[in-house]
Amino acid sequence: MMAVVDTASAVRARDLGKRYRAKWALRECTFDLPKGRVAALVGANGAGKTTLMSVLSDLLVADEGSALVDGRVAFVAQEKPVYRHFSAADMLRLGAHLNTVWDQERAERWLERFEIPLDKACGKLSGGQQAQVAFALAIGSRPAVLMLDEPLANLDPLARREVTAELLSEVDETGMTVLLSTHVVSELGGVADYLLLLAHGRLLAGGDVDDLLTGHATFVGPRSDAPPVPGTVVEARHNGGQSTFLMSLPEDGPRPRAGAGWVEHPVNLEEYVLAHLGANRKGIGA
Ligand SMILES: Nc1ncnc2c1ncn2[C@@H]1O[C@H](COP(=O)(O)OP(=O)(O)OP(=O)(O)O)[C@@H](O)[C@H]1O
Numbered sequence: 486m487m488a489v490v491d492t493a494s495a496v497r498a499r500d501l502g503k504r505y506r507a508k509w510a511l512r513e514c515t516f517d518l519p520k521g522r523v524a525a526l527v528g529a530n531g532a533g534k535t536t537l538m539s540v541l542s543d544l545l546v547a548d549e550g551s552a553l554v555d556g557r558v559a560f561v562a563q564e565k566p567v568y569r570h571f572s573a574a575d576m577l578r579l580g581a582h583l584n585t586v587w588d589q590e591r592a593e594r595w596l597e598r599f600e601i602p603l604d605k606a607c608g609k610l611s612g613g614q615q616a617q618v619a620f621a622l623a624i625g626s627r628p629a630v631l632m633l634d635e636p637l638a639n640l641d642p643l644a645r646r647e648v649t650a651e652l653l654s655e656v657d658e659t660g661m662t663v664l665l666s667t668h669v670v671s672e673l674g675g676v677a678d679y680l681l682l683l684a685h686g687r688l689l690a691g692g693d694v695d696d697l698l699t700g701h702a703t704f705v706g707p708r709s710d711a712p713p714v715p716g717t718v719v720e721a722r723h724n725g726g727q728s729t730f731l732m733s734l735p736e737d738g739p740r741p742r743a744g745a746g747w748v749e750h751p752v753n754l755e756e757y758v759l760a761h762l763g764a765n766r767k768g769i770g771a
Pocket residue numbers: 505509510528529530531532533534535536537
């Protein structure tokens with residue numbers, strides 16, 4: 486992967502595509518991820534999240550398009566690989582040996598923070614604890630861009646909250662950029678400030694979370710086949726005498742207002758993601 490010089494983007498992808506034999510797993514993927522952000526990569530099973538991260542980390546070669554990453558990348562794969570017979574301390578020694586840049590204190594601090602024993606064989610740690618060792622290794626390598634494939638998957642709810650909080654403070658302290666894939670959309674609020682939404686290998690939406698959410702609204706009112714404002718209906722639900730429309734509002738012109746009887750609500754990140762994924766469930770056809 487070529488390094489980007491003098492740009493505000495940590496990752497720049499242009500028409501990125503990757504196929505496994507004849508089947509495209511990623512197609513026409515274009516986005517700029519600004520530096521210092523925590524970006525959530527979200528999509529259904531098989532949407533192409535791991536493929537995208539693997540291409541950005543140079544583990545896979547793209548079949549079309551280009552990707553530029555600014556600086557060193559650390560990628561923690563879904564399986565959170567650690568050597569079973571190595572202790573956490575051994576893993577950190579390995580990290581120090583393998584990485585040209587290594588911050589032992591930072592890596593140790595992560596393990597201490599999550600009370601991971603340093604001397605126990607990783608094979609005897611729980612899945613969540615092994616994940617913490619893999620995170621500590623990645624953090625210790627002081628990456629410019631940290632990519633985490635399903636970092637929250639093995640963690641209990643409290644650990645999920647603590648890991649995301651720690652990641653935010655690492656971002657604050659180091660200015661690194663984080664790209665994390667997850668299915669735990671309900672816990673992204675206040676964590677991710679950038680969203681990449683994938684469906685069937687294509688990018689449905691990419692951008693600043695606040696911008697994306699501001700451009701959407703939910704309207705609840707009397708049962709109706711048509712929405713109360715112009716725009717694109719992302720999701721419509723009809724319940725008894727009531728209709729609910731989650732709308733993507735027109736980008737140009739003043740913000741539309743619904744007529745009497747309709748109440749407008751802001752859309753949160755989870756509602757946004759679920760509505761868009763639901764709308765694209767049937768497939769796009771690569
Ligand atoms: N090594 C491979 N060989 C063939 N097809 C593959 C391979 N890896 C992934 N695929 C296919 O590519 C598509 C994207 O897979 P990918 O693992 O990137 O999705 P994902 O969004 O990470 O899924 P999940 O949420 O289940 O981890 C899927 O259709 C998958 O079956």
